[in-house]
Amino acid sequence: MQTPTVASTVRAMRRAGAAGEPVPAEVAAAWAKVFMEQLYGSQKPVRYECRRRGSREPWEEAEPEDVANPRRRNLIIRALYLHPPVGKQQHRWPPGSNGDGRCLDCDEAEWLAGPDCRPHAPLRDHRSSMPFRITWLIQPLEQLHYLAKNLNPFDRDKWRKEATYLIDRIRDHEKGSQP
Ligand SMILES: [Zn+2]
Structure with a gap:
């Protein structure tokens, strides 16, 4: 089994949410452990990015005032850390899909996709x-x-x-x- 990442953990959580079944305590504890270790170490975000709430525009670097007042500015803020590495690739949703499409690269469903896009390597025949x-x-x-x-x-x-x-x-x- 691969070491769980933040992305794989978010994906697992969303799948569990979609399934609607109770999750055993040790599974919830394992998820929390991944987040504690990988997100909330003694590190600070290396960069904040923002975009307008509800928009699909590319993320832009946020000013300190954006981070301080996201609501007033109607922005979504995201913090990027060195560890785990910033997702190399964003999902690409089909134009006009409204939260119900599948990624053009990795085929993940939009409503349960994790943060980064990992297209499957084509299988060699x-x-x-x-x-x-x-x-x-x-x-x-x-x-x-x-x-x-x-x-x-x-x-x-x-x-x-x-x-x-x-x-x-x-x-x-x-x-x-x-x-
Ligand atoms: Zn994708």
């Missing part, structure tokens, strides 16, 4: 490092045969015949090329 084998086509063709049930009768027959024919040819080819 193990086949890309191997010489091509024609038998890899059999499974997709079998799937085509199966999915053809959703087509109209004419297309269903056509694509089932096509898939069956190709699978047979591939099997013949494999037999012929065995040493």
